[in-house]
Amino acid sequence: MKPFQTLFILVFGLFTFTVSAQYGGGYNNGYGGGYGNGYGRGGGMGMDRSMMAGQQQGSQSKPKETPPEETAAYIVEQMKPQVNLDELQAIAITNVLADSVREQGILLKNESSNQEQKIEQIKALRESTDKKITSFLNPDQIEKYKTFMDTLKDIKKTKSKKKKDKDSKDSKEVKETPADTKISE
Numbered sequence: 634m635k636p637f638q639t640l641f642i643l644v645f646g647l648f649t650f651t652v653s654a655q656y657g658g659g660y661n662n663g664y665g666g667g668y669g670n671g672y673g674r675g676g677g678m679g680m681d682r683s684m685m686a687g688q689q690q691g692s693q694s695k696p697k698e699t700p701p702e703e704t705a706a707y708i709v710e711q712m713k714p715q716v717n718l719d720e721l722q723a724i725a726i727t728n729v730l731a732d733s734v735r736e737q738g739i740l741l742k743n744e745s746s747n748q749e750q751k752i753e754q755i756k757a758l759r760e761s762t763d764k765k766i767t768s769f770l771n772p773d774q775i776e777k778y779k780t781f782m783d784t785l786k787d788i789k790k791t792k793s794k795k796k797k798d799k800d801s802k803d804s805k806e807v808k809e810t811p812a813d814t815k816i817s818e
Contacts, residue, residue, distance in 0.1 A: 701738070705730035711785075716770070716777040725769050733762040 709727045712718065718726065740746075740754050763782075767775050 698738075701731045701734035702727075704734050712778070712781055715781045716774050718774070722769050726766050729762060729765045729769075733758060
């Protein structure tokens with residue numbers, strides 16, 4: 634009788650532990666623990682590990698946006714020696730560029746306008762920004778500023794060409810790979 638009783642208690646304990654683990658007895662009182670807590674996650678934390686892992690992955694894959702002030706300060710630091718800006722001009726131009734970068738971000742995020750409208754709006758913003766910046770410069774500095782902007786545009790073009798060339802090489806390699814496998818078969 635004693636072995637049967639021990640076996641019965643052991644099976645009952647194992648059954649209780651299994652039920653407790655399956656139905657959330659160990660985690661926030663199972664099945665929600667209250668009203669409206671959602672998906673069986675009651676009381677305490679409100680999220681299980683899989684939900685938190687999803688949030689971490691989402692936040693890691695999204696690149697962190699650089700503040701407009703940092704972008705403007707970087708551009709002005711590059712411009713300062715080439716255009717011979719004094720401190721007052723540097724501060725004023727940094728403010729103009731920060732406003733421009735902020736406005737450009739808003740235009741790019743605007744979902745109500747199509748691609749062509751965005752391009753036109755950005756061109757208009759760029760022209761307005763150039764006028765504001767040149768208003769702070771003397772005639773000699775204006776020429777240097779135009780030269781600086783031209784070199785900046787050239788750098789952007791070469792970077793985009795390199796990126797396009799790299800993308801096209803990658804796509805050529807991908808296109809060639811299936812053909813090579815057919816020949817070898």
